[in-house]
Every structure is written in structure tokens, then in C-alpha cells.
Amino acid sequence: MDISQLTGAERRVWEAYALGGSVDFRVRPREPATSGAEWGPERTVRAEVLRALLVGGPRVEGEVPFLRLHGARISGVLDLQYAEVAVPLHMWACHFDEELDLYGARLRQINLGWSVLPGMNGTSLRVDGSLRMTGCRVRGPVRLGGARISGAVFLEGAHLGEEGVALDEPVLALNRTTIDDDLQADGGLVVHGMVRLAGAVIAGNITFDDAVLSNPGGTSLHASGLNAGSGLHAMRLRAEGRVNLPGARVAGPLNFEDARLSNPGGTALRASGLVTGVLDLHVAERIDGAVTLRGCQLDLLHLATEMWPDKVRLDGLTYTRLSPHEPAERWLRVLERDVDGYVPYAYEQLTAAYRRLGDDGAARTVQLAKQRRHRATLSWYARTWGYLQDWTVGYGFRPTRAAVWLLSLLLVGAVTFAVHEPSALKPEEAPEFNPVFYTLDLLLPIVDFGQEGSYAAQGAYQWFGYALVVLGWTLATTIAAGVSRAISRQ
Structure with missing residues (x-):
């Protein structure tokens, strides 16, 4: 690129890049990028200039090049499709006029903290370090399907999507993504639309503490086949729309403590085939919507009986322990809400849980209730004999x-x-x-x-x-x- 055609702002970035220096266009500390569309040429950098720097920019012997850019307006499409960028990208509190295109690129590290973007395409992206989008404001989709991140992914405090604007694709797509460290999506993350984690493999912790996932009438979190090497923590999560976890494998605890799960008229939580050690559903308020736990394999299921919804599906649910320890009559009322009707296995599991606690009286109460539910499925003469046996x-x-x-x-x-x-x-x-x-x-x-x-x-x-x-x-x-x-x- 002919540097004589660079603007003053672009020349500052070009010269600082080779020396690993930083360029800060902000007029005050912590200036937000939300008004970046109004920034003038004195802090505007063309995307083609940044691409030229990252793909084949100048080098100074003895110095490590580094793109450190703060408070800039990026005009045009920053197109890094299939590019191999050997230097870290640090574009803090920048405003992108167009979608950032990282399809198939290989980067060393990328930091977009507190930036504003219309969207980002990182499908099949490879990052040798971490991907940081802390505090970002992204109006459109963030596509990271099939990406491979060697470090952690940071989404704390980010706002993705726009309220009242429905997309025909996930707002945050992490399907089949591999993350060798943590996925930190806590600290006030707000998503308007679907978060998709289907088939993702995440070696560390997944954290959605204090996040808001809003997709009323749809799916707020879709994580079928998710493989989490540590735990999934969603304390105080507010999910409006279905939380979908069929076939997920979580090596550590799955923690929804003090969360609010809401999908009126539909399914609030679907976790068929989930395998995890602890499923903590000690929610802040009664779940609004059906709960499906068919075929789950758990060590501990923690959910107070008054928090269960009116419709459940529990056939094949296997657990070692129940918490809290409540009278059998309360848990039996939960089993009676199963929309599949009489499910013998659910009664056997509850009986076994009480026996492990040494509460033999409660176990007998459950078995008696099982016989009474079974009686309703028999012919009239068998029911007559059953009433006599019961009485x-x-x-x-x-x-x-x-x-x-x-x-x-x-x-x-x-x-x-x-x-x-x-x-x-x-x-x-x-x-x-x-x-x-x-x-x-x-x-x-x-x-x-x-x-x-x-x-x-x-x-x-x-x-x-x-x-x-x-x-x-x-x-x-x-x-x-x-x-x-x-x-x-x-």
C-alpha cells in the first residue's frame, strides 16, 4: 500500500504497528464506542489499511509488531478471510461500520473488548490464544461455528442482538466449536435471540452467571451434544425461552442456582439424555414451562418440590440422590404431573433414593403410590381386587x-x-x-x-x-x- 495515500490517523496506526506501539483516539478514558458512527476522519481508519498491515505490514528489526488500536472508527469491511495473521489484534472500544469477516482465518490472539460491530463471521476461525469480546455491542449474529480457540473465550458484559429484532439464525453460534479453556459469558451478558452450543467441546468451565438469554417463544440456549470438560455454571441466569440440553455431557456440576427459567406454554428446560454429576435447579422462582429430564443420568438432583412446574417428563431419569430431603408425599405430587402418565421407573428411582437415605417409611409410601397408579391401568376386575388389597x-x-x-x-x-x-x-x-x-x-x-x-x-x-x-x-x-x-x- 502506498503510505502517501494514508490519512493522518492511518499514518499514526501504520507507524505504531511496526514498533508494537499503541494508538488511542479516545478523547477521554473509557469513552464508549456507541457513538462511533459520528466520529470524523481524525479517528477513522479504513479497513483495507488494517488488512494491509496485518497481512504484510512493515517490520522493524528488533521490534515485535502489534496492532493496538483504541477508540477508532473502522470504515469498510475488514476482510481477513483465510488470512494467517501472526501478530496479536487488540482493537479496544472501536466502532466497525461493517461486519468483521474472519472466515477461515488463523490468528494469534484477538481482543475486541467494548467495541461495537454490526456482526462478526468467525466460522472455522483458528485462534492460537484467546478471543475476547468483553462488553462488545453486536447488533447482528456472531458466527463462530467450527472455530478452534486454543485459549479462553470472553463474553462478559457483552450485548448481542437487538430487542424486538428476530434473526433467522442464532445470535451467538458456537456449534461444533472447540475451546481448549473456559467460556466466560457471565457478568451481565445479554443476548436477544438464540445461543447455539450444539456439539461444542469446551475443556474448561462454561459460565453464564447473571446472564440474560432472551428469545421468548423460541429457544434461548441450544446445547445438544455439548461436551463440557469441567462444569456449566448459570447462577442467577434469566432465560426467556427454552433451554435445550439434550445429550449434553458435563463432567462437573450443572448449576442453575437462583436462575429464572421461563417459557410459558412450552418447555422451559429440555435435558433428555443429559449426563452430569450434579443438576442444581435450586431456582429463584417456580419454573414457568414444562421440564423434560427423560433418560438423564445424575448423581444428585437438587430442586425443591414447590419449584417444579405443572408438566414434567421423567421417564428414564436416573439419579443417586435427591435434594432437599422432603416428605414422600411432596415428591409423589411431582410424579403425578408426568404428561406420559404412569411411569414405573420414576417410582423405582424415588424409592431407591429414599432407601439410600435410610428413610424406609418414605420408600414404602412411594411403592404404595406406585401400586395405586398402576391400578388405574388395569381392567375393572383387577382394579376391584386392587382396591381390596389396598384397603x-x-x-x-x-x-x-x-x-x-x-x-x-x-x-x-x-x-x-x-x-x-x-x-x-x-x-x-x-x-x-x-x-x-x-x-x-x-x-x-x-x-x-x-x-x-x-x-x-x-x-x-x-x-x-x-x-x-x-x-x-x-x-x-x-x-x-x-x-x-x-x-x-x-
Whole structure:
């Protein structure tokens, strides 16, 4: 490039570049770039000049070239498609008139902190260091699909997209992106539109603390197949629109503590097939929208029962522990909201969680509720038998109730046969009649006191005796089953 054609502002940048110097056009410290469209020629640099510097700019022996530019207006398209730039780019608080094009480029490091851009195309970009967009204002999409960043990506405090302006693509596209360090998108990040992390591989932490992801009626965060080497932290996140995490793998915790998840009339959180150690949904307020956790594999699920929405999908959800430890009746109300109806696996998981806590009573309550839900799926005659089992012995999960029934029948039988003593079959050989032990002979199938074989009731009392035999078999078997369950659990 003919340097004689450079403006005064451009000459300053050209001369400073070779020496690794810095050019600051700002008229005051921390001057924002939001009014950059009004900046005049005294602080305007053509994009073609910057490209010429970065691709083949001057060198000074013994000096390390470096593009350090503050508060400049960049006119035209800075086109670095497929370029290999060996020097770091530091363009702080600059205003870009046109989209920054880094498609397929290879850069050493890039810092665009607090700059204003209409958009950025970094598809298939390679960065040997970090990519910093702290505090940036980007009206259009930021495309980083398939990019490879060897350092960290910084998006703290950035504002991406415009409120009320819908795009036909993600506002922040990080699909299939590989980041060898952290993705820091906290500190007041605001995104109007979708953030896409599908298939991304991020070795460090992903942080969305205090971020606002707003895409009402759509998807605010799409991270299907995400692979996070550490954790995903979204404390105090405000997500308006669906948070989509199917098939994600998060080696550390997935933390939504004090977050607000809202997608009225739709799904607020979809995490089918998620694998992580801890899913912390200790949210600030009740989730507004359905929650789908089908097929998730968790060590700890943390979500208070009053924060669950009216619609859930939990089939195949596997967890070791539940938090907080609440009465079984509260968790059962959550299972009853499953839109898939009766899901046996959900009850088994809840039972196992209570048993690990040593709360055997709660585990039995869950199993009893499971039988009652299952009963509704049976034919009418099976339901009738189920009601009888429930009323008498609680399907075997209330053995004390069975013992009370057995004692009650013993009392009724003893009084009845004391008043109406049955006839002796062989009076000369029969032992003395005892109404209590005669009733026990009828009720207990494996006990023989010699009364039932020596005496026989007549008429209606004979039928009463048959009823005691049938009820005794049922109740005694139920008590034995309850005792065996207790022994096996211990």
C-alpha cells in the first residue's frame, strides 16, 4: 500500500504497528464506542489499511509488531478471510461500520473488548490464544461455528442482538466449536435471540452467571451434544425461552442456582439424555414451562418440590440422590404431573433414593403410590381386587395394618364362637373347646392347635369360618411378605 495515500490517523496506526506501539483516539478514558458512527476522519481508519498491515505490514528489526488500536472508527469491511495473521489484534472500544469477516482465518490472539460491530463471521476461525469480546455491542449474529480457540473465550458484559429484532439464525453460534479453556459469558451478558452450543467441546468451565438469554417463544440456549470438560455454571441466569440440553455431557456440576427459567406454554428446560454429576435447579422462582429430564443420568438432583412446574417428563431419569430431603408425599405430587402418565421407573428411582437415605417409611409410601397408579391401568376386575388389597393391607407395604385386621378378626371370631360354640366331631376324643385357639386355627394356615380338626361350625357360622380361612390366608401371607421385605432391606 502506498503510505502517501494514508490519512493522518492511518499514518499514526501504520507507524505504531511496526514498533508494537499503541494508538488511542479516545478523547477521554473509557469513552464508549456507541457513538462511533459520528466520529470524523481524525479517528477513522479504513479497513483495507488494517488488512494491509496485518497481512504484510512493515517490520522493524528488533521490534515485535502489534496492532493496538483504541477508540477508532473502522470504515469498510475488514476482510481477513483465510488470512494467517501472526501478530496479536487488540482493537479496544472501536466502532466497525461493517461486519468483521474472519472466515477461515488463523490468528494469534484477538481482543475486541467494548467495541461495537454490526456482526462478526468467525466460522472455522483458528485462534492460537484467546478471543475476547468483553462488553462488545453486536447488533447482528456472531458466527463462530467450527472455530478452534486454543485459549479462553470472553463474553462478559457483552450485548448481542437487538430487542424486538428476530434473526433467522442464532445470535451467538458456537456449534461444533472447540475451546481448549473456559467460556466466560457471565457478568451481565445479554443476548436477544438464540445461543447455539450444539456439539461444542469446551475443556474448561462454561459460565453464564447473571446472564440474560432472551428469545421468548423460541429457544434461548441450544446445547445438544455439548461436551463440557469441567462444569456449566448459570447462577442467577434469566432465560426467556427454552433451554435445550439434550445429550449434553458435563463432567462437573450443572448449576442453575437462583436462575429464572421461563417459557410459558412450552418447555422451559429440555435435558433428555443429559449426563452430569450434579443438576442444581435450586431456582429463584417456580419454573414457568414444562421440564423434560427423560433418560438423564445424575448423581444428585437438587430442586425443591414447590419449584417444579405443572408438566414434567421423567421417564428414564436416573439419579443417586435427591435434594432437599422432603416428605414422600411432596415428591409423589411431582410424579403425578408426568404428561406420559404412569411411569414405573420414576417410582423405582424415588424409592431407591429414599432407601439410600435410610428413610424406609418414605420408600414404602412411594411403592404404595406406585401400586395405586398402576391400578388405574388395569381392567375393572383387577382394579376391584386392587382396591381390596389396598384397603386391607396396603398392597403389603402396610404390614401393621394387616396385623390390626388379623387381630380384629381374631377378636370377632373368638366372641362369635364363644357365644355359638361349634359341635365336636368326636365328643369323646375332642379337647376342651377354646374359641380363641379355634379362631387362630382358622386364620393361621400354618398353625394347628387341634381345634379346627375337632370342631365344626354349622349353618351360617360354617360360612363365617370359611371366610376367616380365606382372610387369614390373605392377611398372613401379606404379613410374611412385609416382614421379608424389611429383612431384605436390612
